[in-house]
Amino acid sequence: MADQAPAARGDFISNLGKIYGLYTGGFFAFVIFLAILEQLGVPNQWIGYGFVFMTIAVYAVIGIISRTTEVGEYYVAGRRVPAVYNGMATGADWMSGASFVGMAGTLFLLGYDGLAFVLGWTGGYVLVAILIAPFLRKFGAFTVPDFFSERYGGNFSRFLAVIVLICCSFTYVTAQVYATGIIASRFLGMDFTVAVYVGLVGILLCSMLGGMKAVTWTQVAQYIVLIVAYLIPVIILSTQIYGIPVPQLTYGQALRDIGALEQNMLTSGLATAQSLKPHIQPFTTYDPLNYFALILCLMVGTASLPHILMRYFTTPSVREARLSVAWSLFFIFLLYFTAPAYAAFSKLEVYSTVIGRDLDSIRPWLFTYGQLGLVKICGADAIDVAAIKAACSQIAGHPGVIRLQDFSINTDVIVLSTPEIAGMPYVIAGLVAAGGLAASLSTADGLLLAIANALSHDIYYKMLDRNAPTTRRLIVARILLVTVAVAAAYTASTKPADILSMVAWAFSLAAAGIFPALVLGIWWKRANTAGCIVGMVLGFGICLYYLVGTRYFAVHFYETWSWLSNASPAAIAKFNELKAAWMNAADGAARDAALVALDKHAQTIANWWGVRNISAAIFGLPVGFLAIWIVSLLTPEPSKEVQEMVDATRRPRGQTILRDKDAPAVAH
């Protein structure tokens, strides 16, 4: 029995190309089948259900087939995942529902400045490859905190790493579950709360029985669905407009057309210089300091997020780990270099067929999203022509055609509406929904596993019960996985606005808390326990202080640090005025309202040198590095054993440094 399993698995690994080739072919056949059903008159809702349930069923089957009772399989997929497939799995792990649905919309709204996200979420992989991943693979850890504990001795550094990991992963996983709920409720008309729990079942089916092994093989399947779903609509659109099916090349033309339309709108009075942000003009939203700080924080955050790093524990060798990072970035690149094309085509559509239109002749796709509250015209949801006319007539001197400043669109609409804009059949819209769902489910699985593994492996096994037998470890791992998943689903079902806006914080928190100690642990032998602890506490602490202080205690933060704020004299005057109004207000509703106004204004000026809180790691990173450096030099150097361990980590040849007593050593 024990001998049979690896042999069967070897078979599976050597047949991966065939298996996933068949899977991809099957997926296309399924899409065509649904397209035919649509032509035969099957209602749209059924097509939507077909997509969602069929894809979730396939992921669930993969998850159940990949169940395992071995610790090494559960935590690191037996370290047998080839570079290319690990790359695809990482791509799905990385690209969240928000990337899939919201990225193009962000680029639509911000133009050039939005490219900070495109750069930040790709360039980080260079840091992963050259500084971290191959060495962690050689180390042979099961989790990122494992490395901290071995390298810096003792469980305190492990515990700190677990805290950072949970802080940055839990809000993130909640947002993923929320995204599955949004997609399922929007496309299937389900109640949001029900949709969240349906998403939860989908997530658990993929991860619970097989841990990392099951998550790996479902993520590969999910990557294929999400990339097909992302590329197809925009390829069709590009072919329709420019006759060339390579949107990444043709949108240069769209950019030029957008530039011309922007000029026209300004001269004809359809837009004011205030409402129009020229698409290609840099630094209209972020100043250069914030633009580059954001890129840095997103990149370093990428290289510190545990759910990404742990994917490189699963490759068969150090060599494959390096190659696997390159493949990961390639698969991620396919989506991220397409997102700006989506944004450009949508903007061209909006500028040429919405702005300047008579209120009577508005394109119908706007109403579809207006009814969901995602498109507003003249400040009212664009439900139908009458509603828009009523809203616009309220505005003094409205010319009766839509001006740029009358129009507002939710970022999610850009990708979701593309099939309708191009007049494609509903089956393509269903495909997009399936892709968005795949993106959120796969990211949720990776995050969930990272949190649950830290709790079960690091806290339970390594800190509480070193003698726990394998079966008990795996039972505990699964119980914790379900517990964390239910907690995330429950939090998501309450629609917590704060949690969703906090997701962007995850990158800064991970960067400041984990990156300095991780990189110096590999690249500087002299780094020691005291340095690591002080560095993590200070780096993470400053980052958290800045995030929470500027967001939740803005008035206090501003008053403490007013000498570092970039507030203009006018903004300072306004602050003092609002503060006086609050102090003088009578108790009750008036006082509360005054406080809200004061706090809202304070949030715009509570800062150090004008840095936005999304880039808080710009302070945490240097503090973390400096603290490790200074404290390490002031305290004795690490023991000879630790220094030899670092040497062995740097050398690809030889056995991994950590070996689980239950996991068979993998020989090559």
Next chain:
Amino acid sequence: MEQGEDRYWRRTSSLMWTMLALWAFFSFVIHFFVNPLNEIQILGFPLGFYMAAQGSLIAFVVMLFFYAWAQDKIDREEGVAEDE
């Protein structure tokens, strides 16, 4: 023996610093010049915009495949590569 390992690490480090410098160039330095680069147009793309939307990304992907190859070459030449 010790010397061989020192040399391995020196070569590995210098590859790392080279890649890090390229990373900094494509992540930050090139984008400092977005306005002058936007004066140049290719296929309708202003070059400064293009670099942030595609150019740097392509550079990152190529860099990583090159890195995997170059580091593997160092491993083999210094005799620390894993057995096949």
